[in-house]
Amino acid sequence: MKILMVCLGNICRSPVAEGIMKGKANKYRLVIAVDSAGTSGWHDGSLPDERSMKNAKGHGINISDQKSRRVLLSDFDLFDVIYAMDNQNYKNLLKLAPEGLQHKVKMILNETHPNQNLDVPDPYYTEDGFDEVYQLLNDACERIALNLKKNE
Numbered sequence: 001m002k003i004l005m006v007c008l009g010n011i012c013r014s015p016v017a018e019g020i021m022k023g024k025a026n027k028y029r030l031v032i033a034v035d036s037a038g039t040s041g042w043h044d045g046s047l048p049d050e051r052s053m054k055n056a057k058g059h060g061i062n063i064s065d066q067k068s069r070r071v072l073l074s075d076f077d078l079f080d081v082i083y084a085m086d087n088q089n090y091k092n093l094l095k096l097a098p099e100g101l102q103h104k105v106k107m108i109l110n111e112t113h114p115n116q117n118l119d120v121p122d123p124y125y126t127e128d129g130f131d132e133v134y135q136l137l138n139d140a141c142e143r144i145a146l147n148l149k150k151n152e
């Protein structure tokens, strides 16, 4: 199973989602591949946002080895599931997705809040949105991991 986490900049939310999901893979001994990317490409090559790195570190997760990259067309072939962090990125991913591969694109918070299409709030312009992002993503990734374990 190959999972891609996607937000706008690939510096705040999706790097945290990638780090958390890799932690769950360890915790539940899941053989999965996890990566993250952004729809914008604005921060290509950058480290995650300092605030995301600091918050993740506080939860025992190191994301400082990650570099921002843009979503590639080949990602739709390579990954089994592409999780969008919010509605805007979901729409952009659907526009980008090759014919027949749209089904791979999902809203990540539908894992914990089925059919509600809730956004992981963009914390970039906030002072203190980063822990809420962590909590939402930790719950969603826990659910994803448990479902994968159940279906092993």
Ligand code: 4NP
Residues within 6 Å of the ligand: 007, 008, 009, 010, 011, 012, 013, 014, 038, 042, 122, 123, 124
């Ligand atoms: P992310 O957050 O999509 O969670 O990585 C953002 C990062 C950068 C910008 C917006 C959101 N930006 O406007 O540069």
